[in-house]
Amino acid sequence: MLLRKSPSLEATIRSSEITPQHVFEQHQQTRRRFLASAATLGAAALAARTLPSLINPPTTVHAAGEPLKAIPSKYTLDDPQTPFAKASTYNNFYEYGTDKSDPSHEAYRLQTRPWPIQITGMVKKPQTINIDDLLHYRPLESRVYRFRCVEAWSMIIPWDGYSLSEFINFCQPLPSAKYVQFFSYNDKKVMPDEPSGYDWPYREGLRMDEAMNPLTLLTFGCYGQVLPNQNGAPVRVIVPWKYGYKSAKAIVRFHFTDKEPATTWNVADGREYGFYSNVNPNYDNARWSQAHERRLDTSLLPRNIPTQMFNGYGDQVASLYAGMDLKKFY
Numbered sequence: 001m002l003l004r005k006s007p008s009l010e011a012t013i014r015s016s017e018i019t020p021q022h023v024f025e026q027h028q029q030t031r032r033r034f035l036a037s038a039a040t041l042g043a044a045a046l047a048a049r050t051l052p053s054l055i056n057p058p059t060t061v062h063a064a065g066e067p068l069k070a071i072p073s074k075y076t077l078d079d080p081q082t083p084f085a086k087a088s089t090y091n092n093f094y095e096y097g098t099d100k101s102d103p104s105h106e107a108y109r110l111q112t113r114p115w116p117i118q119i120t121g122m123v124k125k126p127q128t129i130n131i132d133d134l135l136h137y138r139p140l141e142s143r144v145y146r147f148r149c150v151e152a153w154s155m156i157i158p159w160d161g162y163s164l165s166e167f168i169n170f171c172q173p174l175p176s177a178k179y180v181q182f183f184s185y186n187d188k189k190v191m192p193d194e195p196s197g198y199d200w201p202y203r204e205g206l207r208m209d210e211a212m213n214p215l216t217l218l219t220f221g222c223y224g225q226v227l228p229n230q231n232g233a234p235v236r237v238i239v240p241w242k243y244g245y246k247s248a249k250a251i252v253r254f255h256f257t258d259k260e261p262a263t264t265w266n267v268a269d270g271r272e273y274g275f276y277s278n279v280n281p282n283y284d285n286a287r288w289s290q291a292h293e294r295r296l297d298t299s300l301l302p303r304n305i306p307t308q309m310f311n312g313y314g315d316q317v318a319s320l321y322a323g324m325d326l327k328k329f330y
């Protein structure tokens with residue numbers, strides 16, 4: 001039932017809301033034993049390649065749930081926050097299964113250290129860095145963002161990170177680079193329920209000016225803690241004016257390119273999931289209306305909140321799309 005021929009986020013939530021739990025659990029059979037896998041990525045080769053700005057590269061290994069130090073940010077909403085218990089148990093992370101509760105049960109399998117990160121494509125110097133250098137590269141800011149999924153739920157979440165632009169400047173993209181693509185971690189050994197029918201690894205991408213917008217957050221934590229694995233540890237992006245699927249989790253590679261990159265949902269169903277995916281109440285890019293949303297809370301509230309253009313971030317991002325037909329570039 002879950003293994004649809006034409007994958008769709010919408011179909012999934014619809015069936016998850018009407019299908020009894022035991023039916024969902026049928027596909028969650030015996031799990032394979034946990035196998036540490038990051039070692040195969042050649043961590044030893046990274047030892048000598050740290051960010052040059054760090055004189056004393058930190059050696060701390062952060063366990064999930066460890067507190068993070070972050071300074072308050074000007075990019076912050078006052079809205080009441082979604083409870084952490086909700087934000088960390090109602091997730092989309094398809095590598096761990098298609099049910100919203102799967103990631104919180106299964107993502108513990110992921111080993112987030114060591115975690116090499118590749119910088120590839122049109123950059124001055126392709127290289128591999130390690131996650132702890134990235135984490136300590138700039139002071140972390142705590143930013144409370146509105147976060148909206150194309151499936152019409154929304155949350156208010158405090159994320160901890162710094163602007164992706166800071167990291168992109170470190171990468172030194174060539175002038176020819178027009179896009180940056182994100183690749184998520186992928187390993188069947190720790191993702192035994194990864195559904196077929198998708199072109200794994202999970203990939204997403206942004207136009208360079210979108211990626212350089214100060215709102216785009218390179219994210220290491222939420223609610224003042226290291227990201228739970230199900231929320232994308234050890235590093236993800238958060239792009240608050242776009243639907244949630246643009247915000248790739250567990251990133252292992254940043255690839256700079258001059259062509260609009262392939263993205264997982266666009267490849268799976270390009271009619272529904274466009275490259276831009278800006279939150280747009282006037283355009284029903286999924287099979288249902290995007291005009292309203294339901295704030296995820298402890299209760300199942302109706303979809304009674306009017307969705308805002310660009311998720312309410314129009315002042316900061318509308319100019320990126322000046323002159324573009326947003327129905328064509330959905």
Ligand SMILES: Nc1nc2c(c(=O)[nH]1)N[C@H]1C(S)=C(S)[C@@H](COP(=O)(O)O)O[C@H]1N2
Nearest residue numbers: 091092093094149184202244245247248249
């Ligand atoms: N690697 C990866 N990243 C992903 C996804 C995924 O399935 N795999 N799902 C996306 C979707 S559809 C959404 S809505 C958000 C959900 O983020 P959250 O679970 O932290 O709320 O993650 C996005 N990033």
Ligand SMILES: [Mo]
Nearest residue numbers: 149150244245
């Ligand atoms: Mo989503």
